[in-house]
Amino acid sequence: MTSDDEGSRFGPDRFEVVYRIAGPPDEVETRAKQIALEQTVEMPDEVVTDAGIRQHIIGRVERLTPLPDGASSATISYSVDAAGDDLTQLLNVVFGNSSIQPGLRVEDVRLPGTYLRRYRGPRFGRAGLRDAVGVKDRALLCTALKPMGSSSEELAELAYRFALGGIDIVKDDHGLANQSFAPFEERVERCVDAVERANRETGLHCVYAPNVCAPGSETLRRARFAAGAGAGAALVMPGLVGFGSMLELSLDDTAQLPLLMHPAFLGSFVAQREAGIAHGVLFGTLARLAGADASIFPSYGGRFAFEKSECLAIRDAASTPIAQLRPIFPAPGGGMILDRVPELLDVYGDDIVLLIGGDLYRNGHDLTRNAARFRDLLQARTTSAP
Amino acid sequence: MTSDDEGSRFGPDRFEVVYRIAGPPDEVETRAKQIALEQTVEMPDEVVTDAGIRQHIIGRVERLTPLPDGASSATISYSVDAAGDDLTQLLNVVFGNSSIQPGLRVEDVRLPGTYLRRYRGPRFGRAGLRDAVGVKDRALLCTALKPMGSSSEELAELAYRFALGGIDIVKDDHGLANQSFAPFEERVERCVDAVERANRETGLHCVYAPNVCAPGSETLRRARFAAGAGAGAALVMPGLVGFGSMLELSLDDTAQLPLLMHPAFLGSFVAQREAGIAHGVLFGTLARLAGADASIFPSYGGRFAFEKSECLAIRDAASTPIAQLRPIFPAPGGGMILDRVPELLDVYGDDIVLLIGGDLYRNGHDLTRNAARFRDLLQARTTSAP
Numbered sequence: 001m002t003s004d005d006e007g008s009r010f011g012p013d014r015f016e017v018v019y020r021i022a023g024p025p026d027e028v029e030t031r032a033k034q035i036a037l038e039q040t041v042e043m044p045d046e047v048v049t050d051a052g053i054r055q056h057i058i059g060r061v062e063r064l065t066p067l068p069d070g071a072s073s074a075t076i077s078y079s080v081d082a083a084g085d086d087l088t089q090l091l092n093v094v095f096g097n098s099s100i101q102p103g104l105r106v107e108d109v110r111l112p113g114t115y116l117r118r119y120r121g122p123r124f125g126r127a128g129l130r131d132a133v134g135v136k137d138r139a140l141l142c143t144a145l146k147p148m149g150s151s152s153e154e155l156a157e158l159a160y161r162f163a164l165g166g167i168d169i170v171k172d173d174h175g176l177a178n179q180s181f182a183p184f185e186e187r188v189e190r191c192v193d194a195v196e197r198a199n200r201e202t203g204l205h206c207v208y209a210p211n212v213c214a215p216g217s218e219t220l221r222r223a224r225f226a227a228g229a230g231a232g233a234a235l236v237m238p239g240l241v242g243f244g245s246m247l248e249l250s251l252d253d254t255a256q257l258p259l260l261m262h263p264a265f266l267g268s269f270v271a272q273r274e275a276g277i278a279h280g281v282l283f284g285t286l287a288r289l290a291g292a293d294a295s296i297f298p299s300y301g302g303r304f305a306f307e308k309s310e311c312l313a314i315r316d317a318a319s320t321p322i323a324q325l326r327p328i329f330p331a332p333g334g335g336m337i338l339d340r341v342p343e344l345l346d347v348y349g350d351d352i353v354l355l356i357g358g359d360l361y362r363n364g365h366d367l368t369r370n371a372a373r374f375r376d377l378l379q380a381r382t383t384s385a386p
Numbered sequence: 387m388t389s390d391d392e393g394s395r396f397g398p399d400r401f402e403v404v405y406r407i408a409g410p411p412d413e414v415e416t417r418a419k420q421i422a423l424e425q426t427v428e429m430p431d432e433v434v435t436d437a438g439i440r441q442h443i444i445g446r447v448e449r450l451t452p453l454p455d456g457a458s459s460a461t462i463s464y465s466v467d468a469a470g471d472d473l474t475q476l477l478n479v480v481f482g483n484s485s486i487q488p489g490l491r492v493e494d495v496r497l498p499g500t501y502l503r504r505y506r507g508p509r510f511g512r513a514g515l516r517d518a519v520g521v522k523d524r525a526l527l528c529t530a531l532k533p534m535g536s537s538s539e540e541l542a543e544l545a546y547r548f549a550l551g552g553i554d555i556v557k558d559d560h561g562l563a564n565q566s567f568a569p570f571e572e573r574v575e576r577c578v579d580a581v582e583r584a585n586r587e588t589g590l591h592c593v594y595a596p597n598v599c600a601p602g603s604e605t606l607r608r609a610r611f612a613a614g615a616g617a618g619a620a621l622v623m624p625g626l627v628g629f630g631s632m633l634e635l636s637l638d639d640t641a642q643l644p645l646l647m648h649p650a651f652l653g654s655f656v657a658q659r660e661a662g663i664a665h666g667v668l669f670g671t672l673a674r675l676a677g678a679d680a681s682i683f684p685s686y687g688g689r690f691a692f693e694k695s696e697c698l699a700i701r702d703a704a705s706t707p708i709a710q711l712r713p714i715f716p717a718p719g720g721g722m723i724l725d726r727v728p729e730l731l732d733v734y735g736d737d738i739v740l741l742i743g744g745d746l747y748r749n750g751h752d753l754t755r756n757a758a759r760f761r762d763l764l765q766a767r768t769t770s771a772p
Contacts, residue, residue, distance in 0.1 A: 040535075095653075097720075099625070099650070148468060181395060218472075244602050265485050
């Protein structure tokens with residue numbers, strides 16, 4: 001037991017991480033204790049002599065539960081003081097060194113409201129993004145400008161046609177960066193102009209979302225440029241720029257853009273069942289904590305291997321109540337086709353951003369008509385609803 | 387074939403990525419072609435009509451080779467124009483969306499010298515870091531300040547004792563960020579003072595390396611503060627802040643600090659044999675490209691599960707000639723103990739930073755004596771060498 005004096009160095013608030021631990025159940029208690037040390041003091045238990053650190057800072061194994069598949073669930077709590085105010089350090093406590101341990105997976109992260117007050121979360125969230133595109137009661141339509149190698153002028157022409165067809169969000173393909181064939185600033189200006197021209201013709205509120213990812217603080221600079229040029233959202237890949245950079249964009253009062261999180265370079269966290277971070281945590285909980293307003297992920301039945309249950313976990317984590325963090329849009333994509341729109345809406349519901357890229361290009365060359373067909377599929381559902 | 391006109395939109399230079407593809411050999415050609423599309427145009431092959439994009443931008447399957455274990459090796463080349471000048475976009479082309487594909491692993495990244503000219507690489511490298519600590523001919527000694535929860539004053543006292551014992555690099559434990567118990571700026575100032583005080587007594591050149599990781603551009607701000615306060619190096623975790631943030635630090639003329647890369651939150655890339663990024667590429671090639679001067683990794687035989695061969699791959703990738711990129715120090719750690727120093731030097735050689743943390747705390751309470759014993763183990767080898 002520690003004295004009150006020692007207690008006063010650290011606050012009482014703790015957060016919990018639920019880990020799945022593979023391997024024999026009789027080793028689980030030892031492994032859980034090792035994780036609790038590894039993620040905090042990172043030294044042998046017997047060397048830690050300070051009573052306050054022992055009581056508060058060393059992770060605490062709260063519960064061990066056998067799982068039906070033979071693995072175990074270990075709930076470990078950490079002092080919020082170990083994470084402090086930096087999102088990067090929170091992630092470090094959750095899974096910094098332990099990410100290197102095989103057979104260990106983060107299944108849940110549970111943050112107390114007192115700690116969550118340090119975060120604003122999504123600036124726009126679902127309601128704010130709906131306001132931005134002027135759509136109240138149906139799924140939002142999203143598509144991507146491609147292929148890489150096209151000029152800014154060509155991409156802007158595509159943006160125009162898609163916006164004319166009624167797409168709500170026209171985003172850069174995630175591989176458009178600042179290449180010579182379509183430099184960032186030139187591309188942003190042209191695509192913004194193209195979408196605004198279409199909006200004047202349609203009376204709609206399509207927004208263009210450029211990819212602002214770049215090394216270091218250049219990401220913030222590009223986001224600010226995009227906002228200044230009239231872009232209505234931004235595409236961010238925390239796998240490439242870090243969750244902390246996305247957080248910074250979400251807090252920046254100069255940029256003030258809805259953020260579409262994209263999963264590129266995050267795949268290794270979810271490419272295995274026994275390690276990494278659970279889909280809902282990575283693409284839902286952490287996305288919201290780091291300020292994403294929509295979270296793009298590869299839906300089941302497309303070019304990637306996510307299972308339906310994993311996709312539904314993302315959908316649910318995007319809106320489950322977490323203190324003041326606004327609900328965000330799950331944005332299934334990754335090889336979705338028009339023919340599956342009714343099914344996807346049945347499965348995910350209407351509070352999604354539905355991302356269809358390649359299939360709009362494949363279905364004949366009239367992109368505006370293809371976009372309009374996409375829109376009709378969503379409108380049809382809305383009007384046929386009770 | 388394309389005309390000269392089309393060719394002129396894109397340069398001829400290409401880089402190669404070698405992927406390991408799990409699964410039946412008869413599916414490998416199809417999978418390789420899918421990767422080549424996924425990582426570039428991200429749309430069905432038949433929809434890409436532009437001849438220049440088809441010839442230059444779509445990834446090109448160069449070689450397919452069966453591997454002894456039944457998997458296959460696929461070498462795919464990409465135009466350097468697809469990556470442009472941004473390191474983040476290079477990583478995106480290498481493994482952005484494909485990271486989400488199960489059974490796919492990056493085994494090698496081969497960049498032509500013409501492209502590498504866009505990178506400075508490590509500012510210091512081995513020679514520069516040796517100069518900084520005044521050590522010509524032996525492995526460098528590194529230890530960590532811990533445990534988390536200690537005050538700045540306590541950590542500074544540890545730094546003093548370690549420096550007094552002859553440690554070359556005293557780094558923050560990677561879990562020290564900007565917590566209330568040891569705020570970043572206060573900690574940096576106190577630890578710098580402590581190490582300078584010890585250096586005055588010993589005549590040695592110990593450097594203190596604070597952890598500068600933070601959300602977004604705050605990382606750069608902290609590195610600049612650290613440099614201004616007199617820190618001699620910085621600890622960076624690209625898993626948390628992105629490789630692009632490390633690159634930015636390496637290029638920053640205000641900070642100008644040797645960078646110690648730490649593997650936290652990168653583990654999911656290497657926690658599986660069939661997916662992710664090969665150890666040498668992640669902790670060697672990409673570390674150098676992004677400007678690290680030393681690359682910390684968990685050595686075989688410690689608390690983590692790296693195999694000896696994987697560790698040697700990191701060692702080799704840290705120094706294999708890559709255009710003008712300086713060789714850097716592999717820095718094995720993660721549960722190393724003093725008793726293993728001779729073995730580790732035999733295996734890794736003397737061009738390493740040897741990181742021993744917890745064991746220095748465990749071996750009695752006289753940290754200065756423990757550090758001196760660590761130093762003696764390295765000196766003994768140097769003096770006994772032919």
